[in-house]
Amino acid sequence: MDLNRVKQILSSSADIDVKYNGVSVWIDHINEDGKTATVHLRGPNKFEERSYAEISQLEEE
Template structure:
């Protein structure tokens, strides 16, 4: 996924399904400079973790 799409998803009022390595996640925020997003598991609400935005996939 690219940075602009991550920002669109973050600002959207709609629930847009996103996966990280096949696991459904919520995008909590994004860091433009590092190209990293902080995500939590959509089903588990695990601890937030930073991931490369390129590894996020929109369903």
């Protein structure tokens, strides 16, 4: 995925399925370096499990 698409997903009100390493994630925000994003796993009680993901490794389903 590229940076512009991540920005579009973040500003969209639609539920867009994004995967990181084959796992569905929510994108929280783009990090200052512009190459990584903070994400967390989809699902109940998953909001505390945040991690950093390379934007190039995010995949839209």
